[in-house]
Amino acid sequence: MAAPLEVVISSDSGSQLWNCTVFDLHSGSSLLSYRGGNSAARSLAVLRGEFLLSAQLGKNFINVWEIQRKDQLQQKIVCPGVVTCLTASPDGAFLAAGVAEAVYLWEVCTGKLLAVLSRHYQDVTCLKFTDDSSHFVSAGKDNLALVWNVCSVVQMDLSHSPEPRHVLSRHSLPITDLHCGHMGAQARVATSSLDQTAKVWELSSGELLLSVLFDVEIIQSLNREKSFQSDSEGNQVFKGHRSLVTCLSVSMDGTLLLSGSQDETARLWDVQSRQSVRCLAHKGPVTNAVIMAVSANMFLPDSRPAVPLPRFSRHLQAPEGPDAEGGGAWVRPALHAQEEEESYLQKADRLYSLMHAVSDKALCGDGENSALRVAELEEEVQTLKKVNKDLFEFSSQLLTKPT
DSSP states (O other): OOOOSEEEEEEESSOSSOSEEEEETTTOOEEEEEOSSOEEEEEEEEETTTEEEEEETTSSEEEEEETTOTTSEEEEEEOSSOEEEEEEOTTSSEEEEEETTEEEEEETTTOOEEEEEOOOSSOEEEEEEOTTSSEEEEEETTSOEEEEEHHHHSOSOTTSOOOOSEEEOOOSSOEEEEEEOSSGGGOEEEEEETTSEEEEEETTTOOEEEEEEESSOOOOSSTTEEEEOOOTTOTTOOOOOSSOEEEEEEOTTSOEEEEEETTSEEEEEETTTTEEEEEEEOSSOEEEEEEEEOOTTTTOTTOOOSSOOOOOOSSBTOOOSTTOOOSSOOOOOOGGGSSSOOOHHHHHHHHHHHHHHTTSHHHHOSHHHHHHHHHHHHHHHHHHHHHHHHHHHHHHHHHHSOO
């Protein structure tokens, strides 16, 4: 039988023999099982298509498997506290985890802990990167969602604390989950909360675009606030679970919906007919359920990752081991981007071209967003020019220094 293009990967809080399982999307048969512990909710991540990571339920470490070696843990990443959420950047360059009210950000290629962001007032509940890995969003029990620019977070000036690009503060109760759409910095972000609302935001401006209320009377405090109601026949409702739904995912073609529930099942639904087409039984409440594309070596037991995963540091920019060098963290691009790196002048020229391109409304939206984007690009150009000037002066000093 040919290998599937998409699979279901799920975990629950009650299994004793395995942590998470890979199911065939169309037949429902079990294909792989990864052994060792139990995964916490919103803590399952695939790194570079080569490693599967999950935060241990109620513990202070992250389990790591090579994705094709299901029976053997490769390593455990020890954290300073219980990990509440976990995510990896799509380009494979960064790994982020929520620990209490802080967000920890590692550089994958070196294992160095680059930043500890403590801008939330209560526990962080969810983390997501944008599809271009330029931003990530953190949300927590303090009712806030914070938008972070990766470039501003990953910096070597320890005296300067990174600030979020936007603070999304319109929820009145803890945020339970979030989703980032496509188009990078121009994406939409959706958040859900215990205040019985789901809200849609514009990532570039931080503006609230839509608020949807569920199972409550409409309170018209915003002119873009709407209610969610099914019709008399319940045609907008997928009925089948007997308890709370904990996670949702959609197939690439949009025809299948996957839902995980505290009733110890994960269900696949036909979106058009809203009928349950398959029920995947679990041993406990489902904590993670996602439809994902099959990586190249998932079903090749003899394959190995192209680059081994390093040991991850437990301390902020602290050297570990006898051969470690002091100083700041050296940030490297993702593996596929290391072959051709732009010079500072090339980056400045490219950014200058982009500054003129944003005058086209179709590129960045309305005039307000264009002005905001132009201001950001101008600031970036000035920074690159200063760095280039400093490098030139430093090189001149080395060349003219008497021997």
